Amino acid sequence: MRPSAFFALLCALLLTHCGENSSSACGDTDIPRLECGSDAACILAVGACLPKCESDEACAADELCDSQLVYTFNTELLTADVCFPTTLLELPQTDAELDEREQQCRARDLQDCERDPRCQWERASKLDLAAKCAEPMPVGCIALGTLCTLSVFVAENAQGELFDFAMGCGNEAYTAVNFSFDDPRYVLLFGGETTVDDWPMCN
Numbered sequence: 001m002r003p004s005a006f007f008a009l010l011c012a013l014l015l016t017h018c019g020e021n022s023s024s025a026c027g028d029t030d031i032p033r034l035e036c037g038s039d040a041a042c043i044l045a046v047g048a049c050l051p052k053c054e055s056d057e058a059c060a061a062d063e064l065c066d067s068q069l070v071y072t073f074n075t076e077l078l079t080a081d082v083c084f085p086t087t088l089l090e091l092p093q094t095d096a097e098l099d100e101r102e103q104q105c106r107a108r109d110l111q112d113c114e115r116d117p118r119c120q121w122e123r124a125s126k127l128d129l130a131a132k133c134a135e136p137m138p139v140g141c142i143a144l145g146t147l148c149t150l151s152v153f154v155a156e157n158a159q160g161e162l163f164d165f166a167m168g169c170g171n172e173a174y175t176a177v178n179f180s181f182d183d184p185r186y187v188l189l190f191g192g193e194t195t196v197d198d199w200p201m202c203n
């Protein structure tokens with residue numbers, strides 16, 4: 001389903017949320033993003049104004065009071081507790097459903113991943129060998145609820161940059177590095193008094 005059609009369907013299901021007091025397309029570039037009023041918030045995942053809440057009791061039967069990312073003008077990470085449709089929070093029930101959603105999420109870029117509540121960022125730390133520091137960042141898009149089976153490992157991208165993964169989900173853009181013990185990078189990362197796990201965040 002195209003995103004515009006999805007948003008329209010969502011608002012059709014939530015008429016009280018996308019009616020006179022809120023903009024159903026608050027995330028559009030030609031509409032101010034914060035025109036939701038004091039009792040609602042423009043939610044990034046759906047591009048619509050949803051009512052704020054303090055508990056599930058304030059929401060409809062098919063909604064949960066859930067913390068969601070807010071669409072803002074700047075890059076500041078803000079969240080709000082809003083009445084969010086439970087259908088968008090449901091996890092896949094079978095391996096086939098999970099595989100299908102995983103393929104859908106993997107096909108999304110980082111911005112689209114952030115907008116889809118069924119997906120989540122896969123994260124890793126980019127390693128600066130010269131400064132001996134790590135920069136955490138999103139490196140891919142995976143399905144919400146994905147159980148990654150690979151342990152901690154270091155991988156490299158096509159440019160030869162190294163990334164430290166806390167858990168591996170099989171991202172095809174990154175290849176695990178099998179260091180030999182005499183590899184200078186292995187000595188730098190794992191052979192000293194401190195290891196890469198002790199490196200500070202890059203400034």
